[in-house]
Amino acid sequence: MSRLAIALLLCAAAPALGQSPARYDDPGVGYPVDAPAEPVLLIQTLPPPAPRTAGAAFRLSAGLGVRSLYDHGFGGAALGIAVGGFGPHGAWYITTDLFLGASDFMLPTEHFQFGVVFERILGSVRLGGGQQLGVLAVQRATRGKTMAEFTLGAYLTASLDLTRGIRVGYRRRAASSESNVTPYVAARLGADWLPGAAFAADASLAIGIRL
């Protein structure tokens, strides 16, 4: 085999052998450059991450919610987002919740709530209580502006972690980040006072993730 043939074979095999990074001709540059690295999403079930004992926390949840006002029921979606912190035995969050649904006779209804919740951590179970200020809005079937009223509520919540944690990372070239994500299910039962001398009850069942 001639020297030329050997050289051609080595050049062809080099990328496959990992001796040379992938290169391509970028028409915008005019000379060969390294191919851009593909972002890599890493999802790995822990065993076992070093548990953090304190820090900041963030959570998202979505599920089904119900409300009751003047002996009428409302059903719909319950969405939540919260930011806070946790320690070895407890956690606190500033919460924002949104209920989007309809009354039993199909009046579109929204309930926006903003508040704070404190939780006691008992292994994979969390029990807590919170307080929320909100606005309940019910759209009319007739003409006229939406009926709305402030709500001041309190509620109890219980959640169960579905796993101890899933490590989710994102890596691109030299930059990377990793988080421990804990999926959970949560139930909540609350009561809201409307200054017009009415009470509304609310409940929800949701799944969520906590970072």
Next chain:
Amino acid sequence: MSRWQRKLITLVLGGFAFITLTAEIRPDEFECEQAASHLADCCPDFDPGTLYCEHYYGCGSSREPDLLLAESDCILARDCNELVAAGVCERARQVNAPRTTTRTTPPAKSRPLVCQ
């Protein structure tokens, strides 16, 4: 606390108090709206926009919802077949009072009850 901070807190608290005192979901309004929605589902060609379900208090005039609480409850307690058979749909179409009328007496005293 600076003067601007005091003004801001006063503004926020004042706004909250104003909205709390003026915005209200009254039971008769809510039931009237529910009844209007039910009638729209059950009664052919019924336009819920012809009903008025608000409380209005203005200068020299006031207005109550077109449906009394008892009428709304009666409508909501019946299914569509019952509403049509009992003539509720037809009477609901007749309510239709002009919105600018000054009225101080409950509407049901000046017309037959829509549902009883």
